[in-house]
Amino acid sequence: MDPVWLLVLLPVAAASGWLVATHDRTPKKQKTHIPDRFFEGLNCLLNDQPDEALRIFLDAVEMDSGTIEMHMALGNMYRQRGEVDRATRIHENLVKRTDLDNELRSQALFELAQDYFKAGLYDRAESLFQELRKIKSVRIRAGRLLLQIYDQEREWEKAIEVSIELNKHSDSDYSHTIAHLYCEVAESNIRTGNYAQAEANIALAFKHDQQCIRGVLQSGRLAAMRSNHTNAIAIWRSLEYLAPDYLGEVVAHIENSYKTLGDLASLRQFLESALEKNTDIRIINTYAELTREQQGEKASRALMLKLVREHPTLEGVLQVIASQDRAAGTSGQEKDYQLLASLISHVVETGRHYSCRNCGFQSNSLHWQCPGCKAWGAMQKPQVPELKPVHQ
Numbered sequence: 001m002d003p004v005w006l007l008v009l010l011p012v013a014a015a016s017g018w019l020v021a022t023h024d025r026t027p028k029k030q031k032t033h034i035p036d037r038f039f040e041g042l043n044c045l046l047n048d049q050p051d052e053a054l055r056i057f058l059d060a061v062e063m064d065s066g067t068i069e070m071h072m073a074l075g076n077m078y079r080q081r082g083e084v085d086r087a088t089r090i091h092e093n094l095v096k097r098t099d100l101d102n103e104l105r106s107q108a109l110f111e112l113a114q115d116y117f118k119a120g121l122y123d124r125a126e127s128l129f130q131e132l133r134k135i136k137s138v139r140i141r142a143g144r145l146l147l148q149i150y151d152q153e154r155e156w157e158k159a160i161e162v163s164i165e166l167n168k169h170s171d172s173d174y175s176h177t178i179a180h181l182y183c184e185v186a187e188s189n190i191r192t193g194n195y196a197q198a199e200a201n202i203a204l205a206f207k208h209d210q211q212c213i214r215g216v217l218q219s220g221r222l223a224a225m226r227s228n229h230t231n232a233i234a235i236w237r238s239l240e241y242l243a244p245d246y247l248g249e250v251v252a253h254i255e256n257s258y259k260t261l262g263d264l265a266s267l268r269q270f271l272e273s274a275l276e277k278n279t280d281i282r283i284i285n286t287y288a289e290l291t292r293e294q295q296g297e298k299a300s301r302a303l304m305l306k307l308v309r310e311h312p313t314l315e316g317v318l319q320v321i322a323s324q325d326r327a328a329g330t331s332g333q334e335k336d337y338q339l340l341a342s343l344i345s346h347v348v349e350t351g352r353h354y355s356c357r358n359c360g361f362q363s364n365s366l367h368w369q370c371p372g373c374k375a376w377g378a379m380q381k382p383q384v385p386e387l388k389p390v391h392q
């Protein structure tokens with residue numbers, strides 16, 4: 001016998017207990033004994049005859065009104081075991097009944113919607129969850145699952161509507177989620193060239209989350225796309241006090257905008273200011289590259305060495321080796337540098353990733369929604385192996 005079937009006894013026992021406990025307050029039409037057919041079905045389950053058991057249970061549910069909770073519990077158990085077809089048949093039979101009170105009918109419909117959801121029948125699940133959203137007792141649970149469907153189907157507008165309602169009626173805070181969803185819509189607007197609509201959606205994102213980092217990044221991009229580089233720089237540089245951890249994400253954009261404006265002095269000032277708050281290797285590299293362009297290879301190498309001493313990371317060491325490599329030319333040191341560089345590069349690559357603070361999912365690129373747990377804004381910046389500072 002499959003020992004998992006023993007689990008059936010738990011919900012059945014619970015349901016039987018519920019029936020006994022509610023005996024006195026159960027309306028007369030539902031007050032009944034547990035039918036023999038039910039025990040017959042249990043017997044089949046315990047003898048590893050699940051199809052025969054299911055047939056008996058389905059017969060019983062049509063004949064007897066007192067076993068509704070037990071059927072509900074059995075259906076749930078089938079679904080949890082991954083036997084969604086059986087769960088669906090039980091719940092479909094329940095909702096066909098005409099003698100269910102409103103509460104039990106809503107509960108049965110909610111279970112059936114979950115069966116469809118688990119089976120990937122999102123259209124059917126969606127229409128049931130939409131219906132159930134209007135019923136107070138299952139409104140929040142139906143809304144959460146509906147949000148998962150719209151999230152998966154990338155139907156952002158519908159997801160926004162459901163999230164706003166959940167934010168109003170549930171105990172959870174959905175404001176970050178709503179802001180990210182508006183940013184998703186803005187992203188589609190940008191792709192189709194509808195910049196005015198994108199700006200309107202970003203404004204709505206800020207309405208729900210005043211510190212929406214993604215909105216800041218998008219606003220800067222929009223300004224740069226409209227060739228308003230002064231404005232773009234001001235928007236991106238607001239991250240210096242709003243979220244310095246994200247400066248590495250925008251340093252290339254800021255460099256590009258300053259260079260378009262021909263204002264290299266301000267670019268240098270920005271990089272120095274940014275490095276006080278964030279030692280992301282992308283900022284260090286941009287600073288070293290600017291120094292190379294303005295003052296030559298030697299000055300750049302000296303700067304890189306100084307920065308890596310002050311803010312030691314393996315990535316920084318890798319850059320120093322690369323610059324030494326260039327300086328070594330064809331000397332005998334070149335091969336040693338290359339070997340050292342490839343070893344450190346391997347360590348850096350295996351240690352460089354964004355990770356989700358919610359579920360630990362790791363990725364080489366920044367996802368606004370974690371591909372693992374679907375949480376919004378939970379991916380953190382790269383965790384690069386740190387070294388101890390060098391003192392001379």
Ligand SMILES: [Zn+2]
Binds near residue numbers: 356370374
């Ligand atoms: Zn995650």
